[in-house]
Amino acid sequence: MTxxxxxxxxxxxxxxxxxxxxxxxxxxxxxxPVSINVxxxxxxxxxxxxxxxxxxxxxWHGEFNLGAYDDTLIFNGWRPADIELLWxxxxxxxxxxxxxxxxxxxxxxxxxxxxxxxxxxxxxxxxPDIAMRDALAAMTxxxxxxxxxxxxxxxxxxxxxxxxxRVAKISGSPISNRAQAHLxxxxxxxxxxxxxxxxxxxxxxxxxxxxxxxxxxxxxxxxVRLTDGHVRLQNQLKNLREHGVxxxxxxxxxxxxxxxxxxxxxxxxxxxxxFSAIEVAWGDKADAxxxxxxxxxxxxxxxxxxxxxxxxxxxxxxxWPQLHTLYADTDADATWRAISWWPGLWRWKVESDDTKRVxxxxxxxxxxxxxxxxxxxxxxxxxLQARLTYRIDPSDQLSRLxxxxxxxxxxNLAIRRLNQAELxxxxxxxxxxxxxxxxxxxxxDSGVIALVAATRxxxxxxxxxxCVSCRAMGRRLENDIVLTALGNMPIFPGCEKVVxxxxxxxxxxxxxxxxxxxxxxxxxxxLHSVPATVVANFAPTDGVELTIEGIGNNEP
Amino acid sequence: MxxxxxxxxxxxILNAVLKREATPDSSxxxxxxxxxxxxxxxxxxxxxxxxxxxxxxxxxxxxxxxxIAASIIAKHAA
Numbered sequence: 221m222t223x224x225x226x227x228x229x230x231x232x233x234x235x236x237x238x239x240x241x242x243x244x245x246x247x248x249x250x251x252x253p254v255s256i257n258v259x260x261x262x263x264x265x266x267x268x269x270x271x272x273x274x275x276x277x278x279x280w281h282g283e284f285n286l287g288a289y290d291d292t293l294i295f296n297g298w299r300p301a302d303i304e305l306l307w308x309x310x311x312x313x314x315x316x317x318x319x320x321x322x323x324x325x326x327x328x329x330x331x332x333x334x335x336x337x338x339x340x341x342x343x344x345x346x347x348p349d350i351a352m353r354d355a356l357a358a359m360t361x362x363x364x365x366x367x368x369x370x371x372x373x374x375x376x377x378x379x380x381x382x383x384x385x386r387v388a389k390i391s392g393s394p395i396s397n398r399a400q401a402h403l404x405x406x407x408x409x410x411x412x413x414x415x416x417x418x419x420x421x422x423x424x425x426x427x428x429x430x431x432x433x434x435x436x437x438x439x440x441x442x443x444v445r446l447t448d449g450h451v452r453l454q455n456q457l458k459n460l461r462e463h464g465v466x467x468x469x470x471x472x473x474x475x476x477x478x479x480x481x482x483x484x485x486x487x488x489x490x491x492x493x494x495f496s497a498i499e500v501a502w503g504d505k506a507d508a509x510x511x512x513x514x515x516x517x518x519x520x521x522x523x524x525x526x527x528x529x530x531x532x533x534x535x536x537x538x539x540w541p542q543l544h545t546l547y548a549d550t551d552a553d554a555t556w557r558a559i560s561w562w563p564g565l566w567r568w569k570v571e572s573d574d575t576k577r578v579x580x581x582x583x584x585x586x587x588x589x590x591x592x593x594x595x596x597x598x599x600x601x602x603x604l605q606a607r608l609t610y611r612i613d614p615s616d617q618l619s620r621l622x623x624x625x626x627x628x629x630x631x632n633l634a635i636r637r638l639n640q641a642e643l644x645x646x647x648x649x650x651x652x653x654x655x656x657x658x659x660x661x662x663x664x665d666s667g668v669i670a671l672v673a674a675t676r677x678x679x680x681x682x683x684x685x686x687c688v689s690c691r692a693m694g695r696r697l698e699n700d701i702v703l704t705a706l707g708n709m710p711i712f713p714g715c716e717k718v719v720x721x722x723x724x725x726x727x728x729x730x731x732x733x734x735x736x737x738x739x740x741x742x743x744x745x746x747l748h749s750v751p752a753t754v755v756a757n758f759a760p761t762d763g764v765e766l767t768i769e770g771i772g773n774n775e776p
Numbered sequence: 777m778x779x780x781x782x783x784x785x786x787x788x789i790l791n792a793v794l795k796r797e798a799t800p801d802s803s804x805x806x807x808x809x810x811x812x813x814x815x816x817x818x819x820x821x822x823x824x825x826x827x828x829x830x831x832x833x834x835x836x837x838x839x840x841x842x843x844i845a846a847s848i849i850a851k852h853a854a
Contacts, residue, residue, distance in 0.1 A: 243821055397824070
């Protein structure tokens with residue numbers, strides 16, 4: 221499939237996708253099925269087959285449960301699904317006379333759906349003016365795991381007319397042909413993956429004929445060409461970095477040549493320091509990708525590798541089958557389009573903590589240097605001015621905490637992947653608690669780096685979800701993060717056992733090893749208990765400042 | 777573009793949309809899979825393939841391979 225995907229890139233990621241081109245792509249039902257309930261008042265059928273070639277990129281296929289046309293949204297025929305999609309023609313509603321009343325009605329219908337379903341809800345519609353769109357976006361922001369897909373804005377960005385007055389009578393939907401193809405790509409490459417799948421955290425790029433035209437080892441530093449397309453590509457990559465996506469360089473070249481290139485070619489928007497990881501050598505690129513993943517503390521399935529050499533792409537994909545790989549076109553604009561449409565890279569919302577990721581990694585070098593100055597861990601943390609802040613049921617961090625559940629792979633004990641709706645339930649539950657942990661020191665503010673969600677059952681504290689971000693791993697604070705969080709939960713006092721829910725995943729070895737070390741027995745799949753005294757008697761690490769916020773603040 | 781080429785492309789579109797082998801004689805009357813929802817997909821794909829746009833009236837009239845081919849040839853000739 222990977223080789224086939226390279227051949228299909230031109231059609232899938234063209235500036236404007238064509239229904240006719242998509243029809244020529246053989247259907248694929250490969251990969252994970254994703255069940256999608258479609259609640260609609262206009263036709264969705266013509267979009268459905270157009271999504272399949274895009275969903276195949278990330279190895280999933282949609283299994284659709286299409287509701288009957290229903291302007292009242294009674295959700296008749298609901299069944300459990302991975303995604304709830306509201307596909308609404310807003311022109312069928314009388315919005316103008318009292319838009320706030322319509323918005324309130326829609327909110328009440330979303331509440332009804334939320335009571336039935338914990339799945340992410342996507343409200344896909346369009347509205348006559350910007351004020352209405354902003355109001356709908358603001359309303360959905362207040363509903364957990366609910367997103368507004370603005371069809372009008374999505375089409376306007378691409379200069380595509382959303383509505384075609386000719387077709388409403390015959391097709392059951394006013395959406396134009398061009399818009400249907402475009403929206404199919406938005407749904408399958410951006411909106412659904414961003415609501416459902418772990419995101420891409422890093423883009424690793426080859427240099428020659430990818431970030432510029434030509435080969436630096438043959439054409440020389442002044443001989444390689446930076447086309448207008450390459451300038452745009454590099455600027456967009458820089459922008460991605462500012463939004464918290466790591467950019468890495470992986471190139472077969474002489475290190476000193478490439479370093480000199482970035483020092484001398486001041487016309488390159490990307491600078492040497494913009495790369496969070498650099499692997500320039502004549503060795504195996506697959507090994508280099510492994511080292512980059514290790515350095516960035518991410519798994520290879522959270523990385524997109526871009527190269528103009530199909531042989532390199534294939535050999536790297538052979539070693540890392542979960543790695544995302546993309547062929548770099550000679551047209552750099554085409555390369556950028558493919559990157560920008562790659563499922564998992566687009567986000568519904570960029571959290572402020574996302575943008576801290578790149579800066580935080582850079583600070584690690586300084587932390588390591590500091591660690592060499594003293595053997596006393598207390599002195600080390602005091603020099604660092606390390607601070608952990610714990611917050612109980614922090615509703616204002618809901619989006620970030622759901623992100624952590626979705627993104628954390630390595631230090632994730634239960635891999636429940638609780639979404640916003642499920643976390644919000646635990647904020648207000650009498651016997652449940654969610655604790656967030658923020659980490660900062662004088663070198664960087666890492667933001668919210670961990671969450672622990674637990675339920676009290678009799679004398680047991682059941683830990684349902686435990687995620688520590690990779691940016692906090694290796695900082696020798698795992699016990700402080702987890703045990704202090706558990707010990708300060710309002711539902712902890714009186715517990716006799718702390719029972720960890722454990723799932724063995726493909727990449728959560730660090731979390732399993734931590735639990736094995738804590739309990740002194742192998743962290744087997746299922747429930748794994750330790751005496752509550754382990755938590756109650758835990759002495760925090762010397763030199764770390766701890767702050768607990770929000771005790772008794774368990775409000776809806 | 778010759779009539780045969782036009783017809784061949786229309787048949788390729790019908791086969792892809794309907795997942796059935798269509799023939800030059802195929803029409804909405806003799807191909808039950810060619811329902812109103814599939815009709816829209818077919819017409820949209822035809823518009824993409826030939827770079828044409830049909831009027832609202834034509835959308836209803838293009839109910840066979842022959843009619844679609846005739847309409848495209850007429851538009852290209854105009």
